[in-house]
Amino acid sequence: MPPHSIANLIHLDLDDLPVSAVRIDSVRFGDPFRLSGESPEHVRVLAAVGARLPPILVHRASMRVIDGRHRLRAAMLRGQDTIEARLVDCPEAEVFLLGVQENIAHGLPLSLRDRQAAAARVLVSCPHMSDRAVAVSCGLSASGVAAVRRRIPAGPPRPSARIGRDGRVRPVDAAAGRVRASELIAAHPDASLREIAALAGISPVTVRDVRQRLNRGEDPVPAARQSDRPVQGPVVEAVSGRVRDRGGAGVAGSRDPQGILRTLKNDPSLRFTENGRLLLRWLDSHVAQPTEWTRLLAGIPPHSAITLAELAKACAATWQELGQHLERNQSTG
Structure with a gap:
């Protein structure tokens, strides 16, 4: 999958897509995200809800469900002929990644094993995505994604650069970028962190660390990375695009309580049931x-x-x- 394609995909504003009624018999079930399969109990809860359920998300070209598998089952259980859906135009290879993002953002939560399995599949198909970018999409911590990456069997040579959460391409080994940043800081001491980061192909946080090391008289490359330090490394050119964080990604240690609460409020089985609404009101006053x-x-x-x-x-x-x-x-x- 091309790097720019991923950045454009994650930047999609799905809420602005028009809603249309599609025939249920024209919709196909996509790949499941849960290792244990569908939850019949969740389907029954949704089917019993009297209120209108949110539209499902469907890949227009294949008519496969991207998000809303349980809602589709509930509509079938109700005996409906049609269901409200938003149709998405994107390449076939991107359907799974988009589906993981949407399933993480709301609805029935994915288990840790489900999220790890999804991350492994994303890393195989998109090895150039950074750990943090995959973490946002799959609801894991960056360190958790790194652990999944290490467990993937060796395949084709891994890329020397990855796409970050901001859509920019950065080298896997930042030693070359650190050296370049130190040269830029020396030549342009008044330049901002973001300016140096854009030119050196590393993050502003790394630039700050380099600047602090230089101020302390230390080498810009940490001792642990000295063995990989190149004599002269190329600067990675930044690409356009921005990773969208829909506020539902369950990244451990990085989600604010209000973001988690918004995710729960988007769950139809909570929003449209009496016990669910009581829970949400209680959480609203206690978070x-x-x-x-x-x-x-x-x-x-x-x-x-x-x-x-x-x-x-x-x-x-x-x-x-x-x-x-x-x-x-x-x-x-």
Whole structure:
């Protein structure tokens, strides 16, 4: 799959696509994303919902379902002849990646094994995607994707550069980019991090690290990478395109609570059931953002600080216990 094609695909604004009624017998089921297959219980829940379900996503050329497999089953269970759908025009090879992104963003969550299997398939078909870009698409951490990449059997030579979350191409080994960045910083000390990053083919974060190393009198390339340091490396040309983060990707350690809550609110089995709405309302009032409690810190009297700290830790422990309980249920379900 061409690099520019991936950047354009992930940048698609699917919510702006028109909705049309398509005959159910014209729609094909695409590749499943769940190793355990479909969930009959989830299908029954959706079929019992009286409200209108969100449109499914269908690849126009093949009429394969990209997102909405359970909604399609529910419509069939209801005896419908048609279903609302958004038709997507994209190359056949990109259907799976788009489907993974959409399944991560909402609906019935994919298990860890499902997401790892999806990441492995994406890495085989798109080896030039960076770990972070795959992480956003498949709901894993970048380190988790790197571990999946290492487990993939050796195949064709792996590319020397990868596409990042911002759609730019960067070398797998950033030593050459670090050397180039150090030269650019010396020649243009007033240039911004982004300007240096664009010219050196590395991220602004890496440029900041190089600048800090130079200020401390250290080598711009860490000792662990010295053996791979080239005498002179080429600058990787940036390409246009921007990776879209739809706010549903379950990247461990990087998702804000409000983003996770938005994902849950997009789940029809929660939005359109009484228990689901009660859960969402409860979560809405109990999920705290750092920006909220930081504003309240100034008003806390000193004598209450310790008591409040104990309460915060107790609540955190309760949330941790709930999270572990749900993970155990998911792994044994």
